Amino acid sequence: MGKKHSKFDINPAASTVTTTTAPSSQARTGGTYLVTEENGSRSSHQQPKSQTKMAANDVFVCNQGDLKDGEMREVEVAGGKVLLTRDKGEYYAVGPKCTHYGAPLANGVLCNGRVRCPWHGACFNVKTGDIEDFPGLNSLPTFEVSVRDSKVYVKADAETVKKATRVKSMVKHVADNKQTFVLVGGGPATVECAETLRQEGFTGKVVIVTREKHLPYDRPKLSKAMDIKPEAIALRDADFYKSHDIEIQMEKEVVSVDSSGKSVKFSDGGSVQFDKLLIATGGKPRTLPIPGLDLQNVCQLRTPGDANYIASAAQGKKVVIIGSSFIGMEVASCLAEKAESVSVVDLIKVPFQLTLGDKVGAALQKMHEDKGVKFYFERSVKEFVGEDGKVTEAILSDGTKLEADLCVLGIGVVPATDFLKDSGITMTTRGFITVDKSLQTNMADIYAAGDIVEFPLFTAGDQQANIQHWQMAHQHGHTAALNMLGKTTEVHSIPYFWTVQYGKSVRYTGYGPGYDDVVVHGDLEAPKFVAFYTKGETVVAVASLAFDPIVSQAAQLMLNGGTITKEEIKDDPKSWTSRLQKF
CATH class of the missing domain: 3.30.390.30 (FAD/NAD-linked reductase, C-terminal dimerisation domain)
Structure with a gap:
């Protein structure tokens, strides 16, 4: 799962930290051992200053028998908290909060050397602190643990404890390396791929190409906090990409891929050559052939601009939402207390029926109805009617007329892969790219990831599956990067998603x-x-x-x-x- 850091590589910038296997009489330090003057020997390299600083903060946290294997707890050190775990007889200490949204990892699951977040399923190695499954990009800081006289001690400096997150070390572009890896798409798959490439030592050019005008951002937040600004949800800021020699080309729409000539062509007439290519263009909102679809205030939600407009236009207005799955219901949750009224229309019988079933769907429906949301099930929208070019009414298939100042289509997405029709890349009749367990397409040196692929899912007997989850897109980007570097790796992750309403x-x-x-x-x-x-x-x-x-x-x-x-x-x-x- 990428480069592993020593237990003592607290500062990712530290390039050399010497560890060695210690005799049984020496202090145990979380599965690895540090030879110091304290135990009678010296390492052959001077310790980084951060380590020297940490050695001054040796805090007793518990007795050796206080935790059993597979148990963990938060402990106080250096004016803050760390997560202490015990795995196969060894103690380890890492940052206490998930680096995704800050969930307390002590409430999660510790198993087989990993702690899994209780909220969204991200996994961290308790020995190295490295993130090994997603969502999220950052790893956890690690802290030295020792056991002396049946007492457990943790060494930590206040600055690292306070930060509670760590970016893994990365290399930069080297002029002698003429290779160019192009990553198409502005989501987590391309960002995680780029970072993994740099973490794994790739010194060629890394170019992310996105048709959006914003840096890659946390898209799931758009339907949960619709007035949020794009810079507030950027996965990384511009300085991060610059400092790690990851080139970002925004507002670049790809119109074709020449698989044999290894080039990508843009709508502005430009092009870029690649040695390896990752395609992760995600989905585009599904549309329906409904008269009046082009009226003003008949909206779809895909970008921060879309979300901000809908949030503003809904204030005190009558809103009709078409679709009762995750996008539609999250939008309803966001607007229920802001709009004059919210109505939801769908062909099914209860919200989330296909994914969560009738019982759970009915429970969530009641949660919305308690907030004033009205539902019109087993019906569709026949027509949008407007005045002066602006929507005023949604007419349903049974003739019901709903007043509407704003209509939002939340009826799912289709893969944004039309530009690949002449590429020779194998796709399904629905436009999904077929890949193997390494995310490789049928074309040499071309990979695909995220919402647009069907890949062999190991929990489903390796049947081809399309998993449109934020978590899986991260994992795909990581796996693709390793395979692009010739480090054969298969996708081995469990689908995990969430929705937040009220x-x-x-x-x-x-x-x-x-x-x-x-x-x-x-x-x-x-x-x-x-x-x-x-x-x-x-x-x-x-x-x-x-x-x-x-x-x-x-x-x-x-x-x-x-x-x-x-x-x-x-x-x-x-x-x-x-x-x-x-x-």
């Missing part, structure tokens, strides 16, 4: 298409529940609300090759969690 978060892991039953525990009216989606006698997906960390526990069990049976969750939703520590 401050409540539903988490989901697994691969649920084709499920034939849903077993629900908890209280759907509260709402506080966990839902198990089963196919035959096997649980294929798990969703929860206010039931943490059960979804992250399920993700970890599935990642380790374990399965949950329908029988064992029939009466007790948590009985299977005891098996996590067997891995």
Whole structure:
């Protein structure tokens, strides 16, 4: 999973830290050992100043027997907190919060040398602090742990504890390296790919090409905080890309790829040659052939500009949302207290019916209805009607007329791959790119990642699957980078996504298409529940609300090759969690 840092590489800029295997009489330090004057020897290299500073802050945190294997807790050091873990008899200490959105990792899952975030499933190596599954880009700082006289001590400096995040070391472009790797798309797949390339020692040119006018940003936030500005949700700022020699070309739309000539052509007539290419263009909003679709204030949500406009135009107005899946319902949640009214129209029977099922969908519907949202199910929009070029009404298929100052289409996306039609790259009839486990297309040196691909999903018997999750796009970018460098790696990640509505978060892991039953525990009216989606006698997906960390526990069990049976969750939703520590 990329370059591993020494337990003592707290400062990513430190290029040399000497460690060695110590005799049993020396102080144990989290699975690796540091030879110092304190234990009678000296390392052959002077320790970085940050290490010397840390050595002055040696804090007793617990007795050796206070934690069992597989347990963790936050402990106080240097005016802050770190996460102390015990794994296979060794103690480790890392930053206490997930680097994605700051979830307390102590509430997550520790298993097999990894701690998994309870909110969105990101995973960190407890020995190195490195992020090994996603979402998020940064790793955790690590801190030296020693055990002396059955007491556990952590060494840490206040500055590192306060920062609580770490960027892995990266190389820069070297003029002698004439290779150019081009990454097309402005999402997490290209950003994670670029960073992994630099972390793994690639010194050629790295070029990210995006048709957007903003630096790559946290797109899931657009439907959850619609008035947010793009600079506030940028994955990295401009200085970051510049300092790591990652070139960003914005407002560059790709119109064709010459696979044999290894070039990418832009709509402005320009082009760029590549040695390796990653295509990660994501989706574009699905449209419907509805009369009046071109009226003003009939909107789609894809960019920060879209989100900001919708948030502003909805104030005190009548809003009609077409679609009751994740985009549509998150928009409804955002606008319910701002708009005069919010109405949702869909062909299905309850929100999220296809993904979460009738029971969970009905519970979430009630949550929206309690906020004043009205639903019009088993109907579609037949026509948008307007005056002076601006929408005033949505006419439904059954003749119902809904007053509308603003209409938002939230009916999903289609792959943005039209520009590949003459490239020779294999695609499905729906426009998804077919790739193997290494994200390689059928064309040499061309890879694809994220929402636009179908790839072999190991939890589904390696059947080709399309997973349009923010988390999986990160993992694809990381995996593609390793394979672009000749480091053969297969995608090995469990799908994980979430939605936030009215401050409540539903988490989901697994691969649920084709499920034939849903077993629900908890209280759907509260709402506080966990839902198990089963196919035959096997649980294929798990969703929860206010039931943490059960979804992250399920993700970890599935990642380790374990399965949950329908029988064992029939009466007790948590009985299977005891098996996590067997891995």
